[in-house]
Amino acid sequence: MLDLVWLVPALPLAGFLILVVLGRRMGEPGAGWLATAMCGGAFVASAIVMAGLIGEQGENRRHLLTLFEWMKVGGFRVEVGFLADPLSITMALFITGIGTLIHLYSISYMHGDPKFSKFFIYMNLFVFSMLMLVLGSNMLVTFLGWEGVGACSYLLIAFWFSKDANASAGKKAFVTNRIGDWGFMCAMFLTFATVGSLDYSVVLEQAPLIAPATATAIALLLFLGACGKSAQLPLFVWLPDAMAGPTPVSALIHAATMVTAGVYLMTRVSPILTQSYDWAPSIIAWVGVITALFAATIALAQTDIKKVLAYSTVSQLGFMFLAIGSGAYVAAIFHMITHAFFKALLFLGAGSVIHGMHDEQDMRRMGNLKKYMPITAATFIVGWLAIAGVPPFAGFWSKDEILLSAYEKNPALWFVGLVTALLTAFYMSRQVFMVFFGEERWRDADHPDAPEPHESPWKMTLPLVVLAGLATMAGILNLPFGNRTHFLERWLEPVVGESEHTVTAAASAQIGLAALAVAGSLVGIAVAYRIYYQRKMEPVEPAIMAQGWKYDTSIAAFMGGPGREAFEATATFDGTVIDGAVNGVATLVRGSGVHLRKVQNGFVRTYALGVAVGVVALLAYFLSRVTF
Amino acid sequence: MLPTLLAELSAQNVVTTPLTQAVVLPFLGAIVVSLIPRGRAELHRVVALLFAVGTGALTLSLLAGFDRQDSGFQFQVNRVWISDFGISWHLGIDGISLFLVVLSGFLFPLAMVAVAPSHDPKPYYAWLLVLQGGCIGVFCALDLFVFFVMFEIVLVPMYFLILGWGYADRVYAALKFFIFTMFGSALMLVGIVALTFLNRDGVVEANQARVATIQSEMATVQASQGLSGPDTPVDPAIAASLAAGEARIERLLNPKLNFDLVTIAESQTVTDTSTGASPFDWGAARWIFLAFALAFAVKVPLFPLHTWLPDAHTQAPTAGSVILAGVMLKLGTYGFVRFGLYLLPEPSVFFAPALVTLGVIGIIYGAVVATMQKDLKRLVAYSSVAHLGFIILGIFALTTVSIEGGVVQMFNHGISTGALFLLVGMIYERRHTRDISSLKGLQKSAPILAAVFTLVMLSSIGLPGLNGFVGEFLVLVGSFLTRRWFTVVAAAGVVLAALYLLWAFQRVFHGEPDEENADMADMNWREGLVMAPLLVLIVFLGVYPKPMLDRIEPAVARLVSHVENHSDYTEPAVATTGVGVDAPGEDGG
16 A cells, blocks of 8 residues: 555656647646546545555554665665655645645636646646655655756746746746755755765664764755745745746645745754754744744735735745744644645635636725625635634644744744734735725726626635635644644654654643734734724835835845846956957967068078078087087 | 778778777768769768768667676777887777767767758768767777877868858857867877877886896896806807897887877876975876866866857857767867876876866856857857866766766766757747847747757756756765865856756747747757657656666776776765764865
8 A cells, every 4th residue: 555655746747748748639628637637646645645654553654665776876876766654645645635626726717728738737747746855765856856846836937928027937936946956955965975875764864973063054954945945034035926827826836835845844854953053943943933024024015915925925934934943843744734725725715816806916906805706705714714823723723833832942933923923814804804895996997897706617616615624624633632632743753753842831821822822813803904894094004015125126136236247247257358368369379470470571681690690599509518 | 002901901800890880980971972973962961861870870789789897998999000109999988988979979960960051061961970980989099199180080070060051250260169179189199199108118117127037037047058248158049048038128128109098097107196286396197187188178168268169159050069069078078087087097186176176167157157148059158168067077076976977967968958059050040040139939939949948958957857967966966075165166056057048048938929039930840850869868867867877887986996096096985874974074175
């Protein structure tokens, strides 16, 4: 049963290959259905492998399957193999599960697009890459998937390449990710130089023996990679732009694939993180929580329905890194799962709104959509409550765990996290009130004939309903009522058990912290209610926040200004100095030729003079040798 | 005269050996093509293709017959050529040269099929065949003289290809290419001659002991006969044996010159043990290495000797660019392996830091300059400077993994960059411009071309799962063991590679096509057929490079131990699990 793990990535790969060959012939909707079926098949395969793992106990709850030798030179040896353990299968399960729903949704969403089948080619490749990333039995196979999702995101974000903005966004995603990949690569070099292998089984087993300085370097280099993939400061800039792709792609990137990769990687190598100096996890926690706060402040001033969600993803990922830095790996994975559910729900809901509003993304032109799109509205509201941290929806449980661990690590971390949670509740409420409540604003002076919004077809609403159910219930995975209800924690115990931080706070303190978190969420919702629903207060949306603290524009200005000038200067240097030197030598040779030519003037007397001078010189030389 | 020559050659069993055939067949093809009357344009093409394909098939048969366990030279042929100078027709390939021979074998026919010349097909194909023979000859040569001849031969056809079928600035580019490379190889000739003479001296010195033995033996014989010095013995048998001894001494003290690469490399008579930092303390070996290195550095090209490359690439016809990037640049890197590490191991180790530095500068510098190019071909040319920098880093990081990565990268760069030049050529044929700013939105008018371009581009960027990654990663992970900080900087070149290629791709293929670009024709069947084998290799060698790695490894391992035996370099042991898990040793540079 466990040997079937190869099927998990193989099915989307098969879908990709079949569609490359036959995609055009299959056309719409056949290509979409095939891709969906392959992704669904991968989900079933993951479930089967999971069942197999459940059947095993303790140490046996992991399974290595080696397919073939990839590279072997001297002492360097890497195989293409899969590691099925609770962590990787959990990842595979929700990647394929949510992936299938997004595929299904896309059949409808991409209806009529001339490149319908190509879209599904990329989608299946994307899921395949992500599965290689999580299932790989060594760092290099993970890196294969890691770069693969980067390339797929490039292809999908730039899918509608006719618009320059989309093409730029795709390129930006790839290049920014590559900066992180540089860290990942260097981490692999150092790991190999230290341990002599890239296999997780070896590396993680040897982790306690690695010198702390080396372990710190490896951990932070990997974290740089994670910052790229999981959109943390300073490398988050690609993610808000990534919504240039079709909305299902945003859902896939933000929920199921890609951004979760960094969180997965850090969890996977948790023993190395444990072996590092103490300040290394602290850096991760602080980067996470500052990113969370930073992105939340930006989200509350956005007017594009997808941009709000994009920044909220950056912010929520910050929470996950806060958890990792605090040693709460289970909480990080827990939040990743619940976030995957509600963020997929929110993005697909936003897509449904955009679809129903005939490609309108500006929230200022929406309002009262609950009347026209009841299913979308209801499911979106579930997603909103989940992300805002209102019990009993899923987000509450996972965020609560993170804040608890952060508190034990450092109360300052907890406080920043709490403020961020409040802001999260606020900006999400703002979005819900602007989009689904209030007055209808789609007809204005500029758009007098805007058509009425409509609900989306079942292939789009069905995934919404399923995800809404999951976003409501997913808290069950890891309830904080005693050890027995910590299902996820016990499940992941073989993987992260030794690195996991143990909560020491008393039950009463835990309840107090949870109450504070709930109160924070409610305050956020209440304020938003007064501003955007009752309209009793003026909205506070500073321009600097709407512009993302000018972070992105500053980088762009730098790259477009001094950065580009430096590149240009190098190119000019090459053309004038280096090549100039070459041509200068050539000119010199030619020039001296021109002058020397005058010597050869055809007069015998000149030559005779030359010969005479030469003879005298030679004689003088030999005489000097002889006499002295 | 020709029949007698042929008869003699066949008597010596030269013609029947596969390597000789692979080298000679293209030259023969060139002769045949030039004998066909001018009017039969189509015939030139067919005949040239037949010869090129035949050569390709021969090289593939070498691949099939190659013994992957054997680390030495295979398919050797060694016949005296010019006996007075010790020059012999010595050919042979090992894992390092095998794939370069194969690359030369199949890239030429592809380039011939891909583009037909606009005029004068006869000289065009003849020159291409000469070029093919020369390239294969360089990779097979195990005799310094043969190597030098082949190394020089390739210049001529490339010069004429650029000059005859190139673009606007072809005269300047062709001349620059020729003078630049001639300048490099002139010193190499001096190096070769110096090396052979010094080797002879070395041999004489090494023979002194044997001479002494013989002399003492002779003295014993003479003493037993009661003779002294110059007296002639009465017994004719003893007189004969004494004369034989004299002759042997004579031969030992006056050996013939020898141009044989393997003999010189294995005997290591010319080496350098000076430890002083000042160049005035250096022995001849290091100077000879520098003479070789200059020739190779121009060919690679290494910063700052690279400026002929963008001009030559841009002005050369498509086939010329493909061959130039695909095969000819490897003459330099291959030269560094065979005539650097193998022939002169001690100087190679001595100069390794300098060459690694130049390689890493090339990686970053080439990428930065590539980013700002306005001409597609120039951009690809500068990307070659960056990619070849990786190869140099790998070779002179001196670990088995990194050198093997370098050898793999030589082949993979040939495929990826060859494919890129073919694609740029296709765009040029349709749009008559390579100017990035006048191209736009081509993905809409030519989706298949764009898709193929995307795959090739991703391979060139080094995406795992495609061929480009394998060599690049092996180079880096191997180099990290000896040159840690250089490797960290070099890895940043990977970021830049994504930048310049994606940006160019965006400007050329993305966006809304304007009027001129809107109805550009997509790839046709012929072009698809040319690209197909390259695409298959790009994917196959990325997913399953094992067959290639297995064949290269024995030769590389042997080379590294050769370097270790003849210098003070020791390859750092790969950390084995559980042992030595500590901060690795300090950077060698």
